Amino acid sequence: MNYIRNMLLEFEIDPTIAGYLSNIIMILFIAIICIVANFITKKVVIRVITHIVKNNKFTWDTMLLERRVFHKLSHFVPAIIIYYFSSTFPNYQNLIEKSAIAYLIIMGLMVMNSVLNAINDIYQTYEISKIRPIKGYIQVVNIIVITLGIILVIANLVGKSPLVFLSGIGALSAVLMLVFKDSLLGLVAGIQLASNDMVRVGDWIEMPKYGADGDIIDISLNTVMVQNWDKTITMIPSYALISDSFINWRGMQNSGGRRIKRSLFIDTNSISFCTEEMIKKFTTIDFLSDHIIAREREIAEYNTKNDINLSNPVNGRALTNIGVFRAYISNYIQHHPGINQEMTLMVRQLAPTEHGLPLEIYAFSNDIRWAVYESVQADIFDHLFAVAQEFGLRLFQNPSGHDLKTIVDESSREVMKFRG
Numbered sequence: 001m002n003y004i005r006n007m008l009l010e011f012e013i014d015p016t017i018a019g020y021l022s023n024i025i026m027i028l029f030i031a032i033i034c035i036v037a038n039f040i041t042k043k044v045v046i047r048v049i050t051h052i053v054k055n056n057k058f059t060w061d062t063m064l065l066e067r068r069v070f071h072k073l074s075h076f077v078p079a080i081i082i083y084y085f086s087s088t089f090p091n092y093q094n095l096i097e098k099s100a101i102a103y104l105i106i107m108g109l110m111v112m113n114s115v116l117n118a119i120n121d122i123y124q125t126y127e128i129s130k131i132r133p134i135k136g137y138i139q140v141v142n143i144i145v146i147t148l149g150i151i152l153v154i155a156n157l158v159g160k161s162p163l164v165f166l167s168g169i170g171a172l173s174a175v176l177m178l179v180f181k182d183s184l185l186g187l188v189a190g191i192q193l194a195s196n197d198m199v200r201v202g203d204w205i206e207m208p209k210y211g212a213d214g215d216i217i218d219i220s221l222n223t224v225m226v227q228n229w230d231k232t233i234t235m236i237p238s239y240a241l242i243s244d245s246f247i248n249w250r251g252m253q254n255s256g257g258r259r260i261k262r263s264l265f266i267d268t269n270s271i272s273f274c275t276e277e278m279i280k281k282f283t284t285i286d287f288l289s290d291h292i293i294a295r296e297r298e299i300a301e302y303n304t305k306n307d308i309n310l311s312n313p314v315n316g317r318a319l320t321n322i323g324v325f326r327a328y329i330s331n332y333i334q335h336h337p338g339i340n341q342e343m344t345l346m347v348r349q350l351a352p353t354e355h356g357l358p359l360e361i362y363a364f365s366n367d368i369r370w371a372v373y374e375s376v377q378a379d380i381f382d383h384l385f386a387v388a389q390e391f392g393l394r395l396f397q398n399p400s401g402h403d404l405k406t407i408v409d410e411s412s413r414e415v416m417k418f419r420g
Helices: 002-010 015-054 060-066 069-073 077-082 091-123 134-156 164-168 175-180 181-195 252-256 278-284 290-305 320-336 370-391 401-419
Strands: 206-207 212-220 222-229 233-237 259-267 346-349 357-363
Touching: 002 212, 002 346, 015 060, 015 069, 015 077, 060 069, 060 091, 060 401, 069 091, 069 320, 077 401, 134 164, 134 181, 134 212, 175 346, 212 233, 259 370, 278 290, 278 370, 320 346, 320 357
Parallel strands: none
Antiparallel strands: 206 212, 212 222, 222 233, 259 357, 346 357
16 A cells, blocks of 8 residues: 555655545455456356366265355455455454455355255255155254354454353343244244154145145245145145144055045935846846855745745845845945955945935045046946946935926826816
8 A cells, every 4th residue: 555655656646645546546456356356266266166066976066056155155255355455454454354254254154054955955865855854954053053143243343252142142032932933833843743754745735724735845944835736835834733633645645545435325215125037137247146146045045944934025034126236336346447455345334314325335446646546436436326227226316407397297297187
């Protein structure tokens, strides 16, 4: 600085003006050095690092590059240059040094944030990340680092020891707990979710209270992100998965079968004993022939053994159309290619209701994909709806407008016939 000022004085420039000009020249000189250093760092050093990273077999350094860790480190160079040239301006040296150090701390926080995010990215390349996500813990560390960084910046600018500010945190703990309430609850919930293996990334969960029904795509400190089947996104507080109930369909997905549990409602007025003609017809059905022969033999032996009077079908044992239909359904789903034969399979009657007698099919498809599952279920019930009348059974449904119109038309014809 003095050297530049002396050179200007040799040109007989006013000392005051020479002082201002020397300051301006020195500032421009420092700025040029910073620009050149920054240019060399970003255009040369960063390019060399990028080339090395992209041409090696490691993946972790690629994550660092994608998170721009090296680019943010390059910002340290101009700040360090300014710090070492601060002595050139004695009157402002303290202010310049504090500003440079504050800038270095802030950039250090940004670098730490990028490094932590890169660590999470690297961890997510492993399968265990779906079972034990660490994003919540990374965010906690990030909060701690940022808090400490802010304390260091304030301590640097004020000129006090950071320990003075750290000792005052105890008095501010209540405020901090209020400010970071969701984060603290999320941290505790995240630990419980991970330790109990309650949810993983990729799990299908259902939580009606929050309108969530889809796959988990992200688990963070405060929220669990769910992509619903309509491609909308639902954000659920992490602690809600601990305090509220939800359904996790992972067990179904891992089992390899998806449950079919649906009923046919039979009109009870159509249930009857089987006649000889009906039995003869049923023996021609592939899925029933063996069953009918075996049951007929069993019933005949029972009735003969107990000397049953067969003049009335109420006496003894006899086949019913609902029983035969139930046996047909059981054999049908046992031979259906879309049903998992290794899992529970049954056809049962439920308690009669005002809608008729529920005949429930309880089975599991052998493909858990939604579209395939719905197709298998529809295929089974398409067939059963169509075949029920072959057993003399009527499926119950409330009267439709067409049914009421038919009743009115028949009543009108009867009235006209009576008058005629």
